[in-house]
Amino acid sequence: MVNGVEPLRDRYRREPGLRERKKLKAMRHIQDTALRLFAAHGFTSVPIERVADEAEVSPSTVYRYFGTKEQLVLYDESDPGLMRRFDELLVEDGPVEALRRVLGEFDDFLTGDESLMRTRIHFMLTEPSVRKALGSEVDQAEALLRDILAIHTGRGIDSLRLRVFVSSLVHGLIALVEYWHDTGYREPFEDLVEETFAMLENLEL
Structure with missing residues (x-):
């Protein structure tokens, strides 16, 4: 078995069963622990062993679940569900409205901890190795x-x-996240989502 996070496409195609839900719970605990350590001590100062x-797991478990230290920041268990819901909503909505509704419905994505x-966003945008690895995640999503x-x-x-349309959507959302980070999170994220989609609504496919 290959260690690390499965490609987004594979996770999207498979609804998690009981065994996988237990794995996701363990991954969530490890990731939350890592993010709190990174926030307190810095990304480069915290080894996988810490x-x-x-x-309270072995280093091999961390590597088996995440593969790399960068994935402790980048991994998002909600991504496959977001994609599946987007697929469902396309039956009744255009792509821009479907994506707006998806983000509005997934409360954990917008209003969780x-x-x-913010810790994830900070290291995604400011830590060179994480920012570099983010490119692969964006490519998979597109x-x-x-x-x-x-x-x-x-x-x-x-x-x-199709390529230009999808790239415009994805990079519009990346620009939103970068703006929120660079302005010190001064505006509610939900408000910025609505403002961003108001700008994107004229995109046509």
Whole structure:
């Protein structure tokens, strides 16, 4: 078995059973522990062994679940559910409205433990190794969104219009997160989501 977080596409295709839900609970505990340690001591100052000790698991368990230290920041268990719900909503909504509704419905994504959310964002944007690894996560999300939208719209998976549309959506949301971080989180995240989607609503596929 390959160690580390499965590709987003694989997680999206499979609803978690009981065994996987137990694994997700363990991963959530390890990740929360790691983020609190990173926030207190800095990303580079906290080794995997310290995370494992604080989470009361073995270092091999951390590596088996996450693969890399960067994934302790980047991994988001809600991503597959967000994608599945987006797929469902496309039956009745256009892509921009469907994505807006998805983010509004997933309270954990928007209004969970905001301190941990801010910690993740901080290290995603400021820690070089994490920022570099983020590129792969974005690529996976864009590829899956193109697949989903190609099915619903009948457009070719490699069409320029589909690529530009998905890239505009994804990088619009990245710009939103960067703005929230760079302005010191002074505005409610939910308000910025609504403002961002008001700007994106004229995108057409």
